[in-house]
Amino acid sequence: MLMTRRSFTTGLAAAPALVPGLALGQVPVERVFRHGLANGLEVVAIPDHRVPVATHMLWYRVGSADEVHGKSGLAHFLEHLMFKGTKRNPKDVFSRAVTSAGGNENAFTSYDYTGYFQRVVADQLPVMMDFEADRIANIVLTDEVVLPERDVVQEERRQRTDNDPGARLSERLLNRLWGDGHPYGIPIIGWANEIAALSREDALAFYRRHYGPNNAILVVAGDVTPDEVFRMAEETYGRVDANPAIQPRSRPPGPAREVGDRVRLADARVRQPSLSKTSVVRSYRTARPGEAEALEILAQIAGSSPNGRFYKALVTDQGLAVGAGCFYSGSALGDGRFGVYASPRPGVPLERLEAAMAEVAARLAEHGVTDDELARARTRLIAESVYSQDSQASMARMYGASLTCGASIADIQQWPQRIAAVTRAEVDAVARHAFDFSRAVTGELVREERS
Amino acid sequence: MFAAARTLVLGMFAMAALTPTTPAAAQHPASHSSRIERVVSPGGVEAWLVRQTHLPMLALSFAMRGGTAQDPADRPGTASLMAQMLDEGAGDIDAETFHRRLEERAIEMSFSAGRDALTGSVRTLTESRGEAFALLKQALEKPRFDAAPLARVRESVLSGIRRASTNPNSLASETFSATAFPNHPYGRRNTGTLEAVAAITADDLRAMHRRIVARDRLKVAVVGDITAAELGPLLDDVFGALPAGTSLTPVPEIAMAAAGERRVVPMDIPQAIIAFGLPGLKRDDPDFIAAFVMNHILGGGTFSSRLYTQVREQRGLAYSISSGLVTLDGTGLLSGGTSTRSDRAAESLSVIETELRRMGSEGPTTIELEQAKRFLIGNWAMRFETSSQIASNLIRIQLDGFEPDYLDRRNDLIEAVTLEDVRRVAKRLLGDPKLLVVVVGKPEGM
Numbered sequence: 001m002l003m004t005r006r007s008f009t010t011g012l013a014a015a016p017a018l019v020p021g022l023a024l025g026q027v028p029v030e031r032v033f034r035h036g037l038a039n040g041l042e043v044v045a046i047p048d049h050r051v052p053v054a055t056h057m058l059w060y061r062v063g064s065a066d067e068v069h070g071k072s073g074l075a076h077f078l079e080h081l082m083f084k085g086t087k088r089n090p091k092d093v094f095s096r097a098v099t100s101a102g103g104n105e106n107a108f109t110s111y112d113y114t115g116y117f118q119r120v121v122a123d124q125l126p127v128m129m130d131f132e133a134d135r136i137a138n139i140v141l142t143d144e145v146v147l148p149e150r151d152v153v154q155e156e157r158r159q160r161t162d163n164d165p166g167a168r169l170s171e172r173l174l175n176r177l178w179g180d181g182h183p184y185g186i187p188i189i190g191w192a193n194e195i196a197a198l199s200r201e202d203a204l205a206f207y208r209r210h211y212g213p214n215n216a217i218l219v220v221a222g223d224v225t226p227d228e229v230f231r232m233a234e235e236t237y238g239r240v241d242a243n244p245a246i247q248p249r250s251r252p253p254g255p256a257r258e259v260g261d262r263v264r265l266a267d268a269r270v271r272q273p274s275l276s277k278t279s280v281v282r283s284y285r286t287a288r289p290g291e292a293e294a295l296e297i298l299a300q301i302a303g304s305s306p307n308g309r310f311y312k313a314l315v316t317d318q319g320l321a322v323g324a325g326c327f328y329s330g331s332a333l334g335d336g337r338f339g340v341y342a343s344p345r346p347g348v349p350l351e352r353l354e355a356a357m358a359e360v361a362a363r364l365a366e367h368g369v370t371d372d373e374l375a376r377a378r379t380r381l382i383a384e385s386v387y388s389q390d391s392q393a394s395m396a397r398m399y400g401a402s403l404t405c406g407a408s409i410a411d412i413q414q415w416p417q418r419i420a421a422v423t424r425a426e427v428d429a430v431a432r433h434a435f436d437f438s439r440a441v442t443g444e445l446v447r448e449e450r451s
Numbered sequence: 452m453f454a455a456a457r458t459l460v461l462g463m464f465a466m467a468a469l470t471p472t473t474p475a476a477a478q479h480p481a482s483h484s485s486r487i488e489r490v491v492s493p494g495g496v497e498a499w500l501v502r503q504t505h506l507p508m509l510a511l512s513f514a515m516r517g518g519t520a521q522d523p524a525d526r527p528g529t530a531s532l533m534a535q536m537l538d539e540g541a542g543d544i545d546a547e548t549f550h551r552r553l554e555e556r557a558i559e560m561s562f563s564a565g566r567d568a569l570t571g572s573v574r575t576l577t578e579s580r581g582e583a584f585a586l587l588k589q590a591l592e593k594p595r596f597d598a599a600p601l602a603r604v605r606e607s608v609l610s611g612i613r614r615a616s617t618n619p620n621s622l623a624s625e626t627f628s629a630t631a632f633p634n635h636p637y638g639r640r641n642t643g644t645l646e647a648v649a650a651i652t653a654d655d656l657r658a659m660h661r662r663i664v665a666r667d668r669l670k671v672a673v674v675g676d677i678t679a680a681e682l683g684p685l686l687d688d689v690f691g692a693l694p695a696g697t698s699l700t701p702v703p704e705i706a707m708a709a710a711g712e713r714r715v716v717p718m719d720i721p722q723a724i725i726a727f728g729l730p731g732l733k734r735d736d737p738d739f740i741a742a743f744v745m746n747h748i749l750g751g752g753t754f755s756s757r758l759y760t761q762v763r764e765q766r767g768l769a770y771s772i773s774s775g776l777v778t779l780d781g782t783g784l785l786s787g788g789t790s791t792r793s794d795r796a797a798e799s800l801s802v803i804e805t806e807l808r809r810m811g812s813e814g815p816t817t818i819e820l821e822q823a824k825r826f827l828i829g830n831w832a833m834r835f836e837t838s839s840q841i842a843s844n845l846i847r848i849q850l851d852g853f854e855p856d857y858l859d860r861r862n863d864l865i866e867a868v869t870l871e872d873v874r875r876v877a878k879r880l881l882g883d884p885k886l887l888v889v890v891v892g893k894p895e896g897m
Contacts (some may be wrong), residue, residue, distance in 0.1 A: 028506060050505060055834055083754075092755065099753045100822055102829015119833055151767030151792075155722065159770050159790045162721045163619060271613035307550050314546070315603060322610040339746070345606055376554050383557030383576055389506055391837045 009111035027382055027416050030389050032399070032409050033226035034234070037114070039242040040214025043233045044399055044409070048392045052223030056128045057117040059134075059400040061211035061217070061337040064190075065111040065334070066249060071202060073190015076320075077153055078203045082116065083107075084145045086138040094131040094403030110334040112251075113186055113404035113421055119393065122223040129236035136211055140404050146200040154196065157189050165267035166274070173263045173443040176339070177278055179255045184334060212243025219398040219405050225330035251334025254280030257439045266448035272322070273447060275350050275357070277440040281433070283336035285406045292330045293418045294426040295296050295338060298330035298434060301369050301378040301427070302360075307376075310340055313360045320356050322350050328336035333405045337390065338434045350444055368428030382416045489557040489847070490679045492686035498671035499845045500682055503838065507577040509675025510838035511587075512846045513690075518565045519662040520636035520702045520781070522661045526651055530564040530641015530663060532608060537571075539600035541589035546600040549586065552663030558583045560590070566637060567702070567780045568850060569663050574839060577676045580685075588689045591664055608648050617685070618864040619718055623726040623788065626716055627759045627889045631707045631728060635781060644754060647665050665696025671844035674838040702781045707728050710885035715897055723796035723892035727803065729884055732876075734778040734851055739802040740864045742776060742785075742880060747823045748815045748873075749806065750774030755822070757806050762789060768799045785880055796894035804886065808851040812879030814874030828862045 033045045064075045085091045098105045103120035116135075118128045161167045171187050176214045178185030189195070218237065220229045257280070284292040303326025306310045314321040324342035339363065388394050402412050467658060488500045518528045538553070538560055540546035553560060556579035562571040572593075575583035615621035632638035642648070650754055669690060673682055707730045732742055750758035750773045762772045774787030789798040815823070835841050848857055 051832055052837055095754055099755060099826045102826050121829060148767030152763055152770055155792060156770035158722045270619035271617050272610050307554055322606045343610060378558045380554060385507060386508055386576060387574060
């Protein structure tokens with residue numbers, strides 16, 4: 001769910017880019033190189049020679065939003081099963097190779113992508129490529145490994161979601177926001193009853209339909225030259241055939257909502273209630289030019305702590321809340337989300353907090369933001385694009401997440417310039433829509449009172 | 452919003468998070484200690500510097516001995532609240548102005564109190580380092596502890612305590628600590644209790660500030676775009692005027708209590724949270740490195756540990772399972788935890804106990820030892836990537852009492868560990884394992 005340069009960044013140019021109109025002066029942008037293989041695999045190399053380490057990530061353009069109805073959790077379940085071995089490299093041979101060189105590995109699933117990564121000493125890169133290329137089309141699954149892993153995923157769901165009232169509310173709220181018919185309304189990890197019914201055959205069918213070099217992007221960041229990366233990729237990934245089953249994909253627009261809605265979760269364990277308002281807005285992918293960047297700046301102005309509008313009004317000035325903020329989730333293949341949240345101080349009813357929240361929103365919608373706020377938000381976001389380059393792993397992650405959601409390398413690299421170019425009028429325009437709560441879904445987390 | 456496949460939850464305990472159990476060392480000798488410059492300012496403040504010029508930014512970390520273990524017995528949470536108040540107004544700058552100045556320059560600054568030390572970190576663009584250092588100086592020297600921000604931060608801390616009171620992981624961790632270290636600072640919650648935090652006064656914070664924020668217990672590490680010549684005077688500017696500290700309250704040595712006991716904290720949740728531990732060893736123990744290798748094989752952070760294999764891979768009993776060494780100034784633990792299905796919680800615990808006992812009686816195999824060494828040695832370089840990571844690792848190494856050459860020696864120490872060493876320390880720690888176990892949830896059969 002990432003697409004801004006905030007924990008990431010991009011640059012075809014070796015020279016640092018200059019972002020005009022900023023107190024910051026020069027904003028360096030990382031160098032990035034791209035190469036396409038004949039089988040459709042896109043390869044992106046981000047040289048980073050500070051330490052003799054490389055981050056190797058293979059991203060597939062498939063996520064939970066590509067599942068069919070009734071099979072929720074399948075993309076994530078398959079991700080777990082990708083560690084069960086292939087014919088050539090059975091069981092944990094791959095994992096052993098990673099750890100025996102001191103490397104780390106893991107994987108992740110989101111709505112729109114699935115990624116696998118290893119961080120290794122750079123000279124291990126060809127070995128990792130060989131294993132990962134093998135795993136694109138050759139996994140072997142037996143019920144002996146599939147069934148215990150399904151139990152593991154059920155425990156993962158209980159640990160992440162069912163154990164936590166806040167996480168359960170969040171799941172229900174997203175379901176209500178998008179609706180049952182929209183893939184973003186279904187939890188990535190899946191509904192418990194549907195996970196329980198997933199089979200080896202389901203996983204293999206999903207794998208055959210969605211995995212292939214022509215549905216993947218390889219991102220390598222680290223102590224290796226682009227030429228070496230491309231050559232090694234040709235020698236390993238280049239031997240894998242394209243998968244003819246791969247189809248272009250799209251996401252339905254967010255539901256046309258005429259009125260707001262409300263989801264309330266009462267649980268005896270809640271000791272700190274909370275309130276949130278969430279709306280569907282455009283993502284970087286679906287927005288008009290400049291719109292997503294304006295939303296990004298707006299979320300910063302409204303949501304940063306402790307000088308953001310909501311924190312300052314609700315926590316500092318009025319003393320109604322212990323915390324408050326605002327977010328924009330703009331990294332998605334389909335639409336994105338924008339929302340505000342706050343946690344009341346003891347004794348403050350949610351209705352009172354909600355009224356105060358509405359006042360802050362109305363003021364922003366009506367009067368917009370100030371030049372000073374805009375300048376601070378820009379500085380902050382552009383500085384983050386510098387800080388993000390300090391981490392090889394977050395650079396690789398930013399590129400993978402953005403590229404699988406339809407961005408180009410140039411889109412990513414020009415992000416600081418686009419942020420710098422956002423005007424107050426543009427922020428004010430998106431504020432009028434984003435802070436119109438009449439179609440938002442309100443989430444209430446409250447303590448269940450038992451007599 | 453993504454679900455990671457195999458993310459391990461390391462350290463069930465707040466303590467484990469505060470005390471990296473990773474010993475330090477180096478894979479590429481030339482790339483580590485030789486890159487560290489020991490900078491001593493004209494005024495005598497020392498810092499370890501790693502100069503990196505690829506980005507116009509720098510990270511600074513510092514630590515001062517004396518953390519939450521210094522809290523008065525009737526005021527747990529004082530050091531933590533004091534740390535959180537340092538950036539809430541200082542000198543002639545009020546809280547709002549302080550935060551605005553940070554934000555205008557995109558300077559990141561944070562402070563926190565661990566069991567044995569106060570730590571802080573700053574991240575700034577090179578061009579803003581003057582402002583960053585000026586604000587840091589004010590925060591350390593002249594925090595205001597004004598009433599309005601104190602009330603606000605206090606409410607936030609109280610909210611966190613209330614939240615934690617029904618969070619099964621927090622509850623397991625706190626119950627474990629309280630049971631393992633009764634009547635000792637390590638048994639108390641770092642952030643305090645509702646009653647204590649409500650009662651802490653600005654004068655309490657000032658007193659704690661005088662005791663902990665002191666120049667003679669200071670460790671500093673700087674990574675980024677700055678030369679030694681530039682850094683020296685800045686160190687004096689920031690830290691030079693800090694006083695020598697008043698004496699710290701000695702933290703008594705304590706061995707884990709309640710070994711062999713089992714506590715169940717009932718909670719209506721679909722999983723049972725298990726926290727376990729037994730007496731371990733301290734960082735300066737001659738067998739620490741051998742124990743570190745042993746723990747890696749038992750339950751360390753890769754997908755091949757014995758606990759991971761037995762509990763997760765073979766039986767599907769849990770998503771996360773791990774163990775770690777906790778080293779504090781006054782004690783050491785081997786601890787671990789898992790979140791497992793309620794109806795098979797007893798089985799999970801039994802598998803864990805069997806694995807601990809097996810390690811204690813047999814030790815690892817030659818192959819396991821070799822694989823662990825290869826991983827730990829190779830992985831050392833991976834831990835020094837971002838500026839902030841490098842800076843905080845250098846602080847840990849300083850707190851552990853080592854010199855910069857430890858970065859190079861560490862891998863030699865790992866390499867030198869023999870099967871006999873690991874068997875000896877396994878027998879010592881796990882020969883007759885008497886676990887303290889805390890279970891939160893509705894575990895069946897327990």
